[in-house]
Amino acid sequence: MIQVAEALNIIAENSSKMPIAKIKVSKSLGYVLAEAIYSPINMPPFRQSAMDGYAFTHGELTQFEVVNIAQAGDFLDDEIKKNQAVRIFTGAFVPDDTDTVVMQEHTSVKDNLLEIEKMPEAFANVRAKGEQIKKGELVFDVNTVITPAAIGFLACLGITKIKVFEKPKVAILVTGNELVAAGNKLPKGKIYESNSLMLEAALKTIGINKPTVFKVKDSLKKTISTVEKCITNFDVVLISGGISVGDYDYVKEALLENGVTELFYKINQKPGKPLFFGRKENKIVFALPGNPASSLTCFYVYAFPALKKLMGFEAIHLPKMKRKINVDFKNTSGKTLFLKALYEDEKVTVLESQSSAMLNTFSIANGFVVVPHDVTAIKANEEVVVLPFN
Known part of the structure; x- marks a missing residue:
């Protein structure tokens, strides 16, 4: 039996990052970047109006002739004289011959003659070219977690694919003759199985949305064959129950039979003492206690950081x-x-x-x-x- 700190060190040493894949930005939520991204363009790519109003050249004049309209998506290259202005809308290209936008609320217009009633400062309400980010600047460094805002930012830069660490394929194996699926009649001596749903939900909090759930009765032969299937087809196996020392606890024997190397078994803690951690090649296995609170505690403290390390996160442990x-x-x-x-x-x-x-x-x-x-x-x-x- 080992102490908590030693168990955490062993897990960190035996959890390697997943392979790198190139995926669509639209599908990248919750993934972690495997390479730095630099902006391919200036953003905005042109001087852009931050307001609905009028674009003009700042100076002593307060009256201007309105000579054109600039909507978002338009490009005006007509000459705009110093006594002229352009009706402009948020996000539109600011004509080269103008330098300031006045809010429409601070103006009045009659017969195409603009009167500025409250003069803004020079260059007001104009977003400079590259104001948000300049071409060649760092967008996101390696190990950045992709959020909804990050997806939006990448898309507005025209980036469609990025390199990320793959998410591990996770199997949840639940053992026990006493377990009944919720929604069924509960016979005497049975309990409803909740650990698989609980662990599935916990996995979703770190972006692993589709674990595969296996259920097996307390049979050594069936446990061995199901463990073999899990280890063959998945990167991480979370087993709930059957890891203690009872006559019908077959999980540890089944793991060893399948060539899983025991890296530790039992931690000097409460709850969750009978925790097994093992590895076979690049596959890792957590055999969690069957008691629900113990199982979830061990997931948060031990499996959670291992999974986050595989996914490429820098901060993997629960914060202190x-x-x-x-x-x-x-x-x-x-x-x-x-x-x-x-x-x-x-x-x-x-x-x-x-x-x-x-x-x-x-x-x-x-x-x-x-x-x-x-x-x-x-x-x-x-x-x-x-x-x-x-």
């Missing part, structure tokens, strides 16, 4: 913050504790129902309070480490 705890707390277990909690701006409240089987408080928690294995007591209002996950 400090908050003042609301109660006195004793740790007599000698284990690192991950306590479900609700944090606010300054304080954090440790929730009740910390059992590894209970999701009721987990469902309203937004972070873990971490109590190290060598800390035996914490006093109320003492600062503690909080790992936010929502």
Whole structure:
């Protein structure tokens, strides 16, 4: 059994970035850039009006003859004299012979004669060529996560394809004779299976939207064959249940039978002690505890950073913050504790129902309070480490 820090180091050392693929910008949401991108054009590519109004040459005049109209998409190369103006709309090309745009609200027009009632400063309301970004400038560096705004920015620069790290193919394998799918009648002695839905939802938070779910009864032969299928066809395998030491816990044996190298088994923590991490070639396996709260805790603390590293993220772990705890707390277990909690701006409240089987408080928690294995007591209002996950 190892400590939390050692487990995290082993996972980081054995999680490599996925291969690089070139994909359409329109399909790139949530991916991580594998190469830096530089702008192929100036943006805007021409001087652009920031307002609906009138383009003119700034000076002493306040009256101008309106000689033309410039809509977005138009290009006017007619000569505009100093006593002339052009009706212009937001986003339109600002004619070369003008330098300022006055808002239409600050003007009056009669018989094509423009009167500026509130004179703007010179060059006002004109977006300079390359104001947003100049040709050849860095758009996004490597390891940038593609967001909706990033997709919009790339598209406005005319970029259609980018190189990204592929997202791993993930299998979720759920074991147990006691499990029944929600929506069915619940026989005595059975429970509804929730871990696959829970893990699917957790994966979506980091952009992995289509994991494949397998379910297997407590049979060594079936577990071995299903594990083989998962390892053959997927980059990451998340197994829920069957990893403890009971007579019908076959997962570890099935993993070893399939040539998975055990990198660690069991961590000195609560909840989630019986966690297995292994590797076969470039495939990695997490065998998570079956108890729901333990399973999700281990996903956030261990599987989450491994998946993010594979996807090319730079910051892979849950962020750390400090908050003042609301109660006195004793740790007599000698284990690192991950306590479900609700944090606010300054304080954090440790929730009740910390059992590894209970999701009721987990469902309203937004972070873990971490109590190290060598800390035996914490006093109320003492600062503690909080790992936010929502």
